Amino acid sequence: MSYAGANVESPMQPNWEHFPHQADMGVRGIGPTKEAAFEGAALAVTAVITDLAEVIPTQPVTMACDAPDDELLLVDWLNALVYEMATRRMLFSRFNVRFNDHSLHATAWGEPIEVARHQPAVEVKGATYTELSVKRDEEGRWIAQCVVDV
Amino acid sequence: MDLNLLKRRGPDEWHISPRGKMRVPGVIYATESLIRDMDEKVYEQVTNVATLPGIVQASYAMPDAHWGYGFPIGGVAAFDPDLGGVVSAGGVGFDISCGVRALRTGLTVEDLQPVKEQLAEALFHRIPAGVGSRGKVHLDRQEMDAMLAGGARWAVGKGHGLQEDLELIEEEGCMAGAKPECVSDYAKKRQQDEMGTLGSGNHYLEVQQVVQVFDVAVASIFGFREGDIVVSIHCGSRGLGHQIGTEFLKRMVVSAARYHIDLPDRELACAPINSEVGQEYLGAMRAAINCALANREIVTHLVRQVFADLLPQAMLSLLYDVSHNTCKVEEHVIDGIPTRLFVHRKGATRAFGPGHPDVPLSLRAVGQPVLIGGTMGTASYVLVGTQESMSLAFGSACHGAGRSMSRHQATRQWHGRDVVRELAARGILIRSPSFRGVAEEAPGAYKDVCEVVDAAERAKLARKVARLEPLICVKG
Numbered sequence: 308m309s310y311a312g313a314n315v316e317s318p319m320q321p322n323w324e325h326f327p328h329q330a331d332m333g334v335r336g337i338g339p340t341k342e343a344a345f346e347g348a349a350l351a352v353t354a355v356i357t358d359l360a361e362v363i364p365t366q367p368v369t370m371a372c373d374a375p376d377d378e379l380l381l382v383d384w385l386n387a388l389v390y391e392m393a394t395r396r397m398l399f400s401r402f403n404v405r406f407n408d409h410s411l412h413a414t415a416w417g418e419p420i421e422v423a424r425h426q427p428a429v430e431v432k433g434a435t436y437t438e439l440s441v442k443r444d445e446e447g448r449w450i451a452q453c454v455v456d457v
Numbered sequence: 458m459d460l461n462l463l464k465r466r467g468p469d470e471w472h473i474s475p476r477g478k479m480r481v482p483g484v485i486y487a488t489e490s491l492i493r494d495m496d497e498k499v500y501e502q503v504t505n506v507a508t509l510p511g512i513v514q515a516s517y518a519m520p521d522a523h524w525g526y527g528f529p530i531g532g533v534a535a536f537d538p539d540l541g542g543v544v545s546a547g548g549v550g551f552d553i554s555c556g557v558r559a560l561r562t563g564l565t566v567e568d569l570q571p572v573k574e575q576l577a578e579a580l581f582h583r584i585p586a587g588v589g590s591r592g593k594v595h596l597d598r599q600e601m602d603a604m605l606a607g608g609a610r611w612a613v614g615k616g617h618g619l620q621e622d623l624e625l626i627e628e629e630g631c632m633a634g635a636k637p638e639c640v641s642d643y644a645k646k647r648q649q650d651e652m653g654t655l656g657s658g659n660h661y662l663e664v665q666q667v668v669q670v671f672d673v674a675v676a677s678i679f680g681f682r683e684g685d686i687v688v689s690i691h692c693g694s695r696g697l698g699h700q701i702g703t704e705f706l707k708r709m710v711v712s713a714a715r716y717h718i719d720l721p722d723r724e725l726a727c728a729p730i731n732s733e734v735g736q737e738y739l740g741a742m743r744a745a746i747n748c749a750l751a752n753r754e755i756v757t758h759l760v761r762q763v764f765a766d767l768l769p770q771a772m773l774s775l776l777y778d779v780s781h782n783t784c785k786v787e788e789h790v791i792d793g794i795p796t797r798l799f800v801h802r803k804g805a806t807r808a809f810g811p812g813h814p815d816v817p818l819s820l821r822a823v824g825q826p827v828l829i830g831g832t833m834g835t836a837s838y839v840l841v842g843t844q845e846s847m848s849l850a851f852g853s854a855c856h857g858a859g860r861s862m863s864r865h866q867a868t869r870q871w872h873g874r875d876v877v878r879e880l881a882a883r884g885i886l887i888r889s890p891s892f893r894g895v896a897e898e899a900p901g902a903y904k905d906v907c908e909v910v911d912a913a914e915r916a917k918l919a920r921k922v923a924r925l926e927p928l929i930c931v932k933g
Contacts, residue, residue, distance in 0.1 A: 327863035420589035427588035428893040
């Protein structure tokens with residue numbers, strides 16, 4: 308079973324889902340491009356913490372990472388996001404990801420956490436290698452997923 | 458889990474015979490009922506751990522075992538460096554040295570009742586918890602390194618704790634062999650504002666009542682009796698531990714091939730103990746242990762201040778502080794020979810028996826306290842380590858109830874407001890910044906802690922001393 312955060316108005320916009328894991332949470336991004344799938348996975352991470360609609364994407368933060376393959380790169384990307392959330396005390400709700408071989412550059416837009424408004428449910432400690440996968444499905448969509456430790 | 462996969466060797470002991478690349482058998486301690494409810498991933502992970510180089514005796518799982526990262530949660534495995542043994546970042550986990558401490562208060566429920574609501578509010582507002590919270594102790598670079606080297610001992614030296622706490626913490630409050638220089642600047646930055654914070658998820662601060670004593674003699678040595686109020690704190694190494702876990706997991710995955718380690722699961726990422734990566738990880742992991750010990754000491758200091766304001770007659774004294782999620786160097790007897798081993802306990806608690814030199818002198822005659830956290834609506838337990846446990850799973854026991862359903866499933870089944878209201882009607886005050894967070898942590902989302910603890914006792918891993926029930930629960 309998965310829990311969708313589909314953007315049905317704009318199919319080109321990244322979709323995201325959560326999938327079940329006993330103790331933690333599975334995050335999944337789905338998109339027509341690998342970039343969109345990575346952006347979707349990031350949205351899914353924020354949605355673990357709070358209602359995405361409550362996060363106003365005003366302040367940009369840039370990130371970069373690199374890894375030997377797409378799957379390790381997904382984990383690095385989500386961990387870079389977790390790091391920025393933790394150290395800046397921000398939440399993000401819009402992302403733009405660009406690849407160059409095995410390196411990733413991204414901009415994330417968000418705002419400082421306001422506990423009363425965002426009511427964060429749980430802290431994401433990090434992305435894991437559990438259920439880790441970056442690939443295309445039969446319909447040609449890119450799926451990027453892993454479990455995050457909360 | 459399919460019972461046909463296992464051979465029953467005792468009422469609560471199940472074996473997996475070595476097959477394929479397994480170097481040792483798997484051993485799961487649990488009742489038949491707990492085994493039936495255990496997810497199949499536990500079997501897969503126990504057998505995967507059994508393939509790692511240098512593993513000794515068996516790959517163990519505790520009664521509360523469930524699907525983890527590489528190792529099952531509730532997994533115990535020891536490695537001999539002289540046999541090419543490995544240290545695994547996955548075998549320790551992200552929340553390095555997450556653990557529980559229990560404090561006696563000298564109070565009874567009658568003392569508490571008149572100020573219970575105010576106490577709940579004060580603890581909620583004065584103990585930083587949850588996403589976005591900021592600790593009251595901010596560390597510059599120099600102090601950060603001092604904290605990573607000194608642990609709870611550092612905290613006491615800075616006035617954030619009491620000297621008499623130290624002997625009642627594993628490692629006497631300071632993990633030897635910590636190397637702050639092996640901890641990245643990223644990890645240190647992540648921790649700068651998080652000292653003395655509770656975290657979120659299954660972390661908690663609880664005010665509890667001792668509702669039942671099973672062993673009066675041991676409870677007397679532990680300094681409490683039925684009707685007493687205790688405070689339990691469950692948290693870990695916060696952002697620093699998480700960052701160290703993240704970074705070394707990747708380094709070990711990438712370096713595994715170089716050390717000719719065949720990883721059945723990337724989450725089992727490991728490196729030979731006697732390797733550069735292995736030694737750096739041990740140095741960083743030990744620093745993270747110190748961070749967790751210092752963190753719980755600072756949180757305790759803040760709790761003492763709250764009690765001093767509202768219940769000045771209270772004297773909060775530490776019973777014991779245990780850690781899960783560690784790799785410790787310990788001597789255990791293997792085939793009659795004392796052997797130095799690197800013991801990984803992932804979501805498992807050390808449970809040393811009577812007479813062990815690492816148990817504080819004041820408690821040594823009876824054994825080490827083992828603190829098992831339950832849920833906000835059920836109970837927690839104090840157990841004591843047994844002599845038998847030393848030969849069963851390197852002196853280890855379970856650590857908690859373990860989840861029985863996913864967080865998302867829990868939010869579909871319960872609303873946080875209803876959970877808070879129902880528990881309040883039972884006299885349990887819940888304070889949390891998020892109703893969704895409360896729903897995810899609903900008591901029904903966890904296994905029956907009583908069954909888990911009974912199974913640990915039947916398997917002789919530890920013995921029940923007392924049952925504690927929550928009166929106030931603060932969540933992040």
